[in-house]
Amino acid sequence: MTVVSSKKIIILAVLIVIIGGLAFFLYQPKKIDYNTQVKPILNKNCISCHGGVKQKAGFSLLFREEALANTESGRPAILPGNPDESELIRRITVSDPEERMPYKHAPLAKSEISILKQWIKEGAQWGEHWAYLPVENEPIPTSSNKWIRNNIDQFIFQKLKNENLSPSTEADKATLLRRVSLDLIGMPPNNSLIKNFLQSTSTNAYEQLVDSLLASPAYGEKWTTLWLDLARFADTRGFEADRRRSIWKYRDWVINAFNNDKPYDRFITEQIAGDLMPDPNDALYIATAFHRNTMTNDEGGTENEEYRTAAVVDRVNTTWSGLMGTTFNCVQCHSHPYDPFKHEEYYKFLAFFNNSRDEDTQAEYPLLRQYKTEDSIKLREVVKWVNQNVSEQKSKEYYKFLKTWQPTINSLQCDQFVNGALISSWYAGLRNNGTCRLKNVVLNKKSQVMYRYNTKHDGGNWLIYLDSLGGKLLKAVPLQNTKGSWKVAVSNIPETDGKRVLYFKYHNPGIKSPDENGVVFEWFQFGENFPGKEKPGFDSTFKYFNDLLYADVETTPIMIENNAEQFRESNVFIRGSWLEKGPKVTPGVPHILNPLPAGAPKNRLGLAMWLTDKKNPLVARTMVNRLWEQLFGTGLVETLEDMGTQGSAPSHKELLDYLSYKFMNEYQWSIKKLVKEIVLSATYRQDSKVNENLLQKDPANKWYARGPRIRLTAEQLRDQTLAVSNLLNDTMYGKSVMPYQPEGIWRSPYNGDKWVVSTGGNQYRRSLYTYLKRTAPFPSMITFDGGAREVCIIRRIRTNTPLQALNTLNDSSYIIMARNFAINIRQNAGKDPSAQIKRGYEWMFYKPITTNKLNALIQLYQTAFNKFSKDKNATNEMLGGDSRNANPETAAMVVVANALFNLDEWVNKN
Numbered sequence: 049m050t051v052v053s054s055k056k057i058i059i060l061a062v063l064i065v066i067i068g069g070l071a072f073f074l075y076q077p078k079k080i081d082y083n084t085q086v087k088p089i090l091n092k093n094c095i096s097c098h099g100g101v102k103q104k105a106g107f108s109l110l111f112r113e114e115a116l117a118n119t120e121s122g123r124p125a126i127l128p129g130n131p132d133e134s135e136l137i138r139r140i141t142v143s144d145p146e147e148r149m150p151y152k153h154a155p156l157a158k159s160e161i162s163i164l165k166q167w168i169k170e171g172a173q174w175g176e177h178w179a180y181l182p183v184e185n186e187p188i189p190t191s192s193n194k195w196i197r198n199n200i201d202q203f204i205f206q207k208l209k210n211e212n213l214s215p216s217t218e219a220d221k222a223t224l225l226r227r228v229s230l231d232l233i234g235m236p237p238n239n240s241l242i243k244n245f246l247q248s249t250s251t252n253a254y255e256q257l258v259d260s261l262l263a264s265p266a267y268g269e270k271w272t273t274l275w276l277d278l279a280r281f282a283d284t285r286g287f288e289a290d291r292r293r294s295i296w297k298y299r300d301w302v303i304n305a306f307n308n309d310k311p312y313d314r315f316i317t318e319q320i321a322g323d324l325m326p327d328p329n330d331a332l333y334i335a336t337a338f339h340r341n342t343m344t345n346d347e348g349g350t351e352n353e354e355y356r357t358a359a360v361v362d363r364v365n366t367t368w369s370g371l372m373g374t375t376f377n378c379v380q381c382h383s384h385p386y387d388p389f390k391h392e393e394y395y396k397f398l399a400f401f402n403n404s405r406d407e408d409t410q411a412e413y414p415l416l417r418q419y420k421t422e423d424s425i426k427l428r429e430v431v432k433w434v435n436q437n438v439s440e441q442k443s444k445e446y447y448k449f450l451k452t453w454q455p456t457i458n459s460l461q462c463d464q465f466v467n468g469a470l471i472s473s474w475y476a477g478l479r480n481n482g483t484c485r486l487k488n489v490v491l492n493k494k495s496q497v498m499y500r501y502n503t504k505h506d507g508g509n510w511l512i513y514l515d516s517l518g519g520k521l522l523k524a525v526p527l528q529n530t531k532g533s534w535k536v537a538v539s540n541i542p543e544t545d546g547k548r549v550l551y552f553k554y555h556n557p558g559i560k561s562p563d564e565n566g567v568v569f570e571w572f573q574f575g576e577n578f579p580g581k582e583k584p585g586f587d588s589t590f591k592y593f594n595d596l597l598y599a600d601v602e603t604t605p606i607m608i609e610n611n612a613e614q615f616r617e618s619n620v621f622i623r624g625s626w627l628e629k630g631p632k633v634t635p636g637v638p639h640i641l642n643p644l645p646a647g648a649p650k651n652r653l654g655l656a657m658w659l660t661d662k663k664n665p666l667v668a669r670t671m672v673n674r675l676w677e678q679l680f681g682t683g684l685v686e687t688l689e690d691m692g693t694q695g696s697a698p699s700h701k702e703l704l705d706y707l708s709y710k711f712m713n714e715y716q717w718s719i720k721k722l723v724k725e726i727v728l729s730a731t732y733r734q735d736s737k738v739n740e741n742l743l744q745k746d747p748a749n750k751w752y753a754r755g756p757r758i759r760l761t762a763e764q765l766r767d768q769t770l771a772v773s774n775l776l777n778d779t780m781y782g783k784s785v786m787p788y789q790p791e792g793i794w795r796s797p798y799n800g801d802k803w804v805v806s807t808g809g810n811q812y813r814r815s816l817y818t819y820l821k822r823t824a825p826f827p828s829m830i831t832f833d834g835g836a837r838e839v840c841i842i843r844r845i846r847t848n849t850p851l852q853a854l855n856t857l858n859d860s861s862y863i864i865m866a867r868n869f870a871i872n873i874r875q876n877a878g879k880d881p882s883a884q885i886k887r888g889y890e891w892m893f894y895k896p897i898t899t900n901k902l903n904a905l906i907q908l909y910q911t912a913f914n915k916f917s918k919d920k921n922a923t924n925e926m927l928g929g930d931s932r933n934a935n936p937e938t939a940a941m942v943v944v945a946n947a948l949f950n951l952d953e954w955v956n957k958n
Contacts, residue, residue, distance in 0.1 A: 079170060080163060080166050080167040080170055081175065082167070082173060082174055082175030083175045083176075083177055083178065083693070085163050085167070086163060086164065086167050086175075087175075087693055089156070089160050089163065089164065090109050091386055091693065091694065093149075093150045093153070093156060093160075094109055094149070094150060095109055095110070095385055095386060096385075097150075097151070099383075099385040099386070105119050105120045105121070106118070106119040106120035106121075107119045107120075107125050110383060110384070110385065110386075110388070111174075111388060111390075112172070112173075112174040115172070116128065116172070119135075121135070123135065125139075126168060126172050127168070128168060128171045128172040129168070129169060129170075129171055129172075130168070130169075131164075131165040131166075131168040131169050134168050136149075136164070136168070137161075137164065137165055137168065140155070140156050140161055140164065141161060176388075176640070177387065177388075177692065177693050178698070178701060179373075179374075179665060179666060179669065179691040179692065180388070180640050180641060180665055180666075181665055182642070182663055182665050183662075183665055183668055183669060183705050183708045183709050183712070184705060184709065185705075185706070185709045185713075186702045186703075186705045186706040186709065188202050188203070188706065189202040189203060189205070189206040190202070191205050191206060191209070193205055195215050195730050196730060197728065197729055197730040197733075198725060198728060198729050198730075199706065200703065200707070200725065200726060200729040200731055201729050201730045201731055203700055203702055203703035203706065204700070204703070204729075204731045204751075204752050207699075207700055207751055207752075208751055208752070208753055211745065211746070211751050212745070213742070213745060213746065213751055213753040214753065215730065215731070215734060215752075215753055215754075216734040216735045216736075216737065216753060216754040216755065217734070217735055218730070218733045218734065218735065219733060219734065219735040219736065219755055220735075220895070221245065221246055221894075222246070222893060222894035222895035223735070223736075223895075223958060224254065224733060225237070225242065225245055225246065225257065225894055226893065226894060226957075226958075227755070227756075227957055227958070228254075228257065228258060228261065228727055229241075229261060230760065230764055230768065230957050231678070231679050231727065231957070232258070232261040232262060232264075232267055232270065232723070232727070233261050233264050233266035233267050233269075233270050234266065234269065234270030234273065234763060234764050234767055234768075234814075235266065235270075235764065235767040235768045235770075235771045235776070235814075236768055236771045236772060237257075237260075237261065237264075241257065241260055241261075242894060244256075244257075245257045246894060254728075254733075255728060258724055258727055258728065259724075262720050262723070262724060265307055265780060266778070266814075267306065267307060267720075268302075268303040268304065268305075268306035268307030269303055269780065269814055269816055271306045271719075272299065272302045272303045272306055272816055273761070273763050273815070273816045274674070274678060275302050275306075276299065276302070276816065276837070277835065277837065277840075277841035277842075277844070278366070278370040278371075278840055278841065278842070279298070279302070279319075279338050279341050279366075279370075279840075280341045280342070280343075280362075280366065280837040280838065280839055280840050280841070281295070281298065281299060281341050281820070281837060282341065282820045282821070282822050282836070282837045282838075283295070283296070283784050283819050283820050283821065284820070284821045284822050284823070285343055285344045285345075285346065285412075285822075286343030286344070286345070286822040286823070286838055287343060287344070287345040287346075287347060287823075288345075288347050288797060288823075289345075289346055289347050289797060289798045289799065290796065290821060290822055290823040290824075291346060291798075291799055291801075292799075292801065293412065293605065294602070294603060294604065294783075295337050295340065295341065295604055295605055296782065296783050296784055297334050297337070297418075297602075297604045298334055298335075298337035298338065298340075298341070298604065299816070299817075300781045300782070301331060301334045301335055301337075303780065303781065305335075306719070309718055309719060309720045309721075311716055311717035311718060312660075312671060312711070312717040312718075312719055313660035313712075313717045314717070315717075316371060316656060316659055316660055316667070317653075317656040317657075317659075317660055318331075318332055318335035318336075319335045319336060319338035319339070320336075320338070320339070320367070320652050320653075320655060320656040320659065321336070321607075321651070321652035321653040321655065321656045322334075322335040322336045322607075323336050323606060323607050323608055323609065324609060324649075324651060324652055324653040325653065327444070330416060330418060330451075333416045333451070333452070333604075333606045334416060334604055334606065336606045336607035337604055337605055337606055337607075339363045339366070339401070339404075339607055340406065340412070340605035340606060340607060341837075342358075342359040342362045342363065343358075343359070343362070343822070343838060344359065344408050344412065345358075345408065346408065346410055346472070346473065346474065347473070348471075348472040348473055349473060350408075350473050351473075352407060352408045352460050352473055353626070354626060355408045356406065356407050356408045357626040359406065359408070360398060360401045360402050360404070361377075361380060361398065362839065362840075363401045364376065364377075364380075364394070364397055364398050364401060365377040365380075365839075365840065366839070366840040367659075369689050369840055369842050370840045370842065371659060371666075371667055371670060371671075372659075372664075372666035372667055372670055373666060373669070373670035373673065373685070373688060373689065373690065373691040373695075373842075374387070374666060374690065374691060374692055375387075375689065375690050375692060375694075376389060376394065376397070379391055379393065379394035380394050380621070380624045381623055381624030382623070382624075384692075386692060386693045386694045387692040387693055387694075388638075388640045389638050389640070390638075390639075391620065392620055392631075392633065393636070393637075393638045393639070395618060395619065395620045395621065395633045396618075396633045396634065396635060396636035396637070397635075397636070397637060397638070398618060399618035399633055399634055399635040399636070400635045400650075400651065400652055400654075400655040401652065402616055402618045403609055403610045403615060403616045403618075403651070404607055404608070404609060404610070404652075405454055405455070405607070405608040405609065405610055405614075406605070406607070406608075407458050407460060407461075408460075408473075409458050409460065409474055410472065410474040410475075411570070412605040413453065413454075413456070413458065413571070413605075414452050414453070414454045414605070414606055414607075414608040415452065415453070415603035415604060415605055415606065416451060416452060416603060416604045416605075416606045417450070417451055417452065417453065417599070417601040417602075417603055418601055418602045418603070418604070419596070419599055419601055420599075420600070420601075423595070423596060423599045423601075426592040426595060426596055427447070427450055427451075427592075427596055429589065429592055430446060430450070430589055430592050430593050430596065431443045431446065431447045433580075433585055433589040434446050434579065434580065434589070437579075437580040437583040437585070437586075438579045438580050438583075442579060446593070449573075450593070450596050450597075452606070452608055453571070453573075454608045455573065455608075455610070455611045455613070455614060456498075456571040456572065456573045457486070457489070457571060457572045457573070457574075457614070458570070458571050459474075459475055459476035459569040459570055459571055459572065460473065460474055460475070460476070461486060461487070462476040462484040462485065462486050462552070462569075463484065463485055463487075464483075464484060464485040465478075465482070465483070465484045466482060466483045466484070467479045467480075467481060467482035467483065467562075468482035468483065468484050468554075471565075471568060474570075475502075475568045475569060475570055476552070476568070476569045477565050477567070477568045477569075478552065478553070478554035478565075478566055478567055478568075479554070479559070479562065479563065479564060479565055479566050480554065480555065480556050480557075480559040480562070480564070480566050481553065481554070481555055482553070482554050482566065483517060483551060483552060483553045483554075484551070484552050485549060485550070485551050485552075486549070486550045486551075486552065486572070487549050488547055488549070489547065489548055489549070489550050489574060490546075490547050490548075490574070490613040491543070491544040491545065491546060491547075491548050491574060492544075492545055492546065493543060493576065494541065494543065494544070494574040494575055494576065495540060495541065495542075495543055495575075495576050495577050496538055496539065496540050496541060496574075496575060496576065496577050497512075497523070497525075497538070497539055497541050497572060497573070497574050498536065498537070498538045498572070498573040498575065499536070499537060499538075499539075499569060499571065499572045499573070500534055500535065500536050500537075500569070500570040500571050501527065501530065501534070501535060501537065501567055501568065501569045501570065502530055502532065502533065502534050502535070502567070502568045502570070503527055503528075503529060503530055503566065503567040503568070504529065504530075504531065504532050505529060505556055505558060505559060505566055505567075506528075506529045506558060507556055507557065507558045508526075508527040508554060508555070508556035508558075508559075508566055508567055509524050509525065509526055509527065509554070509555045509556065510524070510525040510526075510527050510552065510553075510554055510567065511523075511524050511525075511552070511553040511554075511555060512524075512525065512541070512550055512551075512552060513550065513551040513552075513553070514544065514548055514549075514550065514551075515548060515549055515551075516549075516551060517551045517553065519551070522541055522542065522544065522550070523539060523540075523541045523542070525539045527554075527567055534570065536597050536598065540577065541574075547613075552569075554566045554567050578590050578593060607652070609651060609652070617632055618632065618633050618634070618635075619631065619632050619633065620633060634650060635650040635651065635654070635655070636650075637655075637658055641664065641665065641666070642658065642661055642663035642664050642665070643658075644657070644658050645657050645658060645661050660717075662712050662713070666691065668708040668709075668711050668712050669691065669704060669705070669708045670688075670691065671711070671719075672684075672704060672707045672708045672711055672722065673685050673688060673691070673704060674688055674843075675719070675722060675723060675726065676704075676707075676726065677843065679723070679726055679727065679732060679756070680732075680749075680752070680756045681749075681756045681757075681758035681846075682748070682749075682750075683843075684698050684699055684700050684701075684703060684704045685697075685698045685699075685704070686699075688842050688843040689842035689843065699750050699751070707722065707725075707726075710722070710725075731752050732755070732756075733755070734752075734753075734754050734755035735754065735755055736754055736755035736756060736757040736958050737754065738754055738757075742754060755958075756957065757956060757957065757958050758846065758956065758957055759832075759846050759848070759955060759956050759957075760832075760955060760956065760957055761832065761833070761834070761844065762815065762828060762829045762830075762831070762832035762833065762834045763814070763815035763816060763829075763834075764957075765832060765856070765955065766815045766828065766861070767814050767815055768954075769862065769865045769949055770812055770814075770865060772869060772891055772892050773865040773866070773868040773869040773872070773945075774868060774869070774872055775812045775864070775865060775868050776812055776813075776814070777809040777810060777812045777813045778813075778814070779809075779810075779813060782817070784817055784818065784819035784820070785806040785810040785811065785813050785817050785818065785819065786803055786804055786805055786806045786811070786818070786819050787805070787806065787811045787812070787813075787818060787826070787861060788805055788811060788860050788861050788864070789803050789805070789826065789827065790827075790860075793824050793827060794821065794824050795824070801821075803819075815829070820836075820837060822836045822837065822838055823836075825837075827855075828855050828859060828861070831849075831851050831852055831855045832852060832855070833845065833846055833847055853950065856949055856950050856955070857946060857950055862946065862949060863926075863928075863942075863946065864928070865949065866942050866943075866945040866946040866948075866949060867926075867927060867928060867930075867942050867945075869888065869945040869948075869949075870888075870938055870941035870942040870944070870945040871933055871938060873885075873887050873888040873891070873941065873945070874933075874937070874938055874941055881906065881909050881913075881937070881940075881941065882902065882906055884941060885897070885902060885905050885906065885909065885944060886902065888944075888945065888948060889901070889902075889948065892948060892954060893953065893954075905944050905947065905948070908943060908944055908947055909940050909941065909943070909944050910940075912939065912940035912943040912944070913936050913937065913939075913940035916936035916939040916940055917936040920934075922939070923935065923936055923939040926939040926942050926943070927939055927942065
């Protein structure tokens with residue numbers, strides 16, 4: 049044998065070994081994936097009986113440690129590595145229907161049994177769900193195609209390629225102009241932007257348009273509408289009485305935050321814990337109204353603690369569903385049946401919110417008190433004097449008290465009434481010789497009591513006893529007649545040690561009727577006398593202090609934390625009932641997610657730090673998903689409210705993580721930069737036309753082979769029509785307004801509130817300023833899928849009902865808009881009806897009308913004109929009594945304008 053032959057044999061042998069090894073490696077059976085293969089089988093067939101809610105036979109499949117634990121039989125049902133000896137496998141394969149699982153249901157498919165067997169053989173490992181893993185910087189695909197404009201398109205193009213689809217061409221300029229304007233500012237752009245974009249030949253014309261829209265004040269208003277759904281913003285409190293709530297300054301804060309592109313991590317932090325940030329100003333306090341939008345039940349006879357607790361629970365659920373896209377509310381009553389969250393973890397999280405100061409009071413304390421200019425100067429002087437003459441800490445305490453009237457003790461904490469009662473569940477009321485109790489009052493170093501009360505009687509005395517009605521009289525306080533109005537008063541008290549129980553008695557010999565109320569208290573504040581009495585300038589400073597107590601102020605409900613004296617402990621609620629308290633808990637976060645950052649305080653500020661930590665896997669993903677949904681109609685995860693195992697799988701997980709990582713790191717939480725990247729993509733700019741192939745392969749546009757085509761929101765529909773009809777009042781900020789609404793919508797028990805149509809053009813302001821009464825929301829908003837905002841609205845589900853067409857065809861607001869639009873086009877487009885219709889269409893859509901549409905509208909015009917020519921009353925009615933334009937030609941054009949406002953292409957974003 050030659051040397052060459054020997055070498056060939058050796059090489060051949062080596063190649064055989066390599067190829068054999070490669071074949072062995074390539075054809076190794078792929079390891080079972082728990083999340084995609086095992087968990088769907090368990091969730092569908094097993095978890096309803098063997099999960100967080102039920103654990104029949106002592107067997108749970110929710111957590112690995114539970115699944116491998118002993119069952120009621122004394123043995124585990126799963127033996128990792130040994131499927132043949134595992135009771136679970138025996139029970140899903142046994143032929144006896146009384147033993148076979150799932151019980152009284154069809155047996156598992158052979159393929160499912162095979163998966164479970166192989167999974168146990170491989171060690172029965174649990175896998176973490178994708179949404180609970182940290183966000184990582186995804187590698188960007190590197191396809192080469194002239195359609196691709198940015199990295200978003202790389203991800204989309206790769207998926208389209210995998211699905212044997214091709215992207216659509218770019219939409220025409222007019223379509224892009226309308227689409228991006230509706231998406232970024234929620235209505236048409238101004239005439240100058242329209243003209244500049246349509247006439248520009250620059251390759252950067254579209255990007256310049258996007259930059260202009262992002263810089264528009266209307267941008268903040270549009271995106272605030274989205275956030276108000278999450279924040280459950282309303283102008284009333286909900287429940288039966290549904291009284292008014294003055295919280296509109298929170299809406300203004302959100303508008304400014306979006307317009308200023310406040311980084312999203314800061315945006316969240318200020319809303320969760322603005323009051324706990326260093327030296328909070330008015331804006332930081334107002335931001336916390338995010339969690340004061342909860343409903344409150346101020347009907348007489350309700351249990352205040354029950355509804356206080358309900359508000360705290362709502363804050364927990366809103367934080368999870370709104371900011372983290374997770375159905376954490378399930379865990380209130382039991383461990384989550386599908387996701388790795390335990391019952392106790394719900395209440396550890398609830399403890400972050402449970403120490404808040406609000407208590408379902410009529411005045412909705414705590415409130416931010418915002419002074420007028422003169423009083424703001426006095427406040428600055430008081431704070432400055434206390435800082436210079438007492439201490440910086442004291443100056444902060446007095447600033448906080450004058451701005452919030454906190455800390456106080458609400459009189460609804462009083463109990464054990466005799467000849468007295470808790471009036472309307474809010475106020476402690478005492479008749480002559482009536483008594484009540486106030487528990488847990490810390491009196492250490494307290495030398496005065498400040499109180500807010502109301503009495504119509506002279507000669508009354510408030511007697512304060514220690515520990516019992518037979519105990520030591522701490523103070524007898526004469527009560528001046530306030531003539532039925534509320535008054536803040538102060539009385540010195542002797543210093544007493546400890547946390548004490550106080551008993552109150554009201555005595556007034558001048559009251560003869562045993563049923564007549566003598567005094568009503570709202571709150572108490574036990575503290576020190578105003579300090580620095582011996583210092584120069586004390587008298588003028590103390591006068592300013594008293595002036596500020598009685599100042600005429602605007603107020604906004606805000607979050608304030610209890611101080612150490614009023615600290616509220618938290619417990620697990622057994623089966624979710626606030627009446628059945630279990631073990632005590634302290635603030636904490638679920639073990640499956642990132643831990644609290646090192647050094648984070650265990651309060652709402654620490655919670656905000658945890659939420660905005662870049663290790664948090666949910667916050668950035670949830671916001672990116674929500675922004676995508678706003679622009680494309682569906683999120684990358686369709687179920688915005690649930691990114692857990694029972695939610696929809698992401699259509700483009702890698703793209704979601706790429707954008708989430710970039711949002712946090714490269715863009716430093718800038719929403720405007722993220723939105724700009726999305727709308728500049730070729731994916732967003734595609735034509736929305738659909739063909740048979742696309743309808744067959746991707747009817748829901750899940751893979752984005754075409755542009756978005758979705759029905760506009762209630763706000764967009766109304767605002768674009770107001771704008772094109774030249775009626776829109778673009779005044780920003782301020783109290784909510786009342787556009788036209790039919791009589792009889794409101795039925796307000798107790799308070800007699802009525803819908804009073806705004807005047808002076810305020811009835812034509814943007815829709816986000818419309819007054820929202822929870823028990824009777826504005827009808828056209830509800831018709832087009834807006835909500836009552838009783839709870840956090842994660843996404844609006846678009847519907848298609850006859851009521852919607854009836855609304856845009858017949859609602860007085862739309863008739864008024866059509867009337868104004870018709871008059872404008874008749875005044876600015878010559879005398880020929882055909883020319884007028886053409887001009888009107890171009891104002892709406894920025895492009896010429898097609899012949900078919902024009903002919904149909906001319907025919908409609910002629911039919912209406914013939915009718916109005918013969919009916920003067922109908923003409924006058926159509927024009928609302930406007931004698932200047934009461935002619936058949938204008939009346940007929942109103943009908944055409946109304947038809948234009950009902951075109952499919954006007955109601956939808958194409």
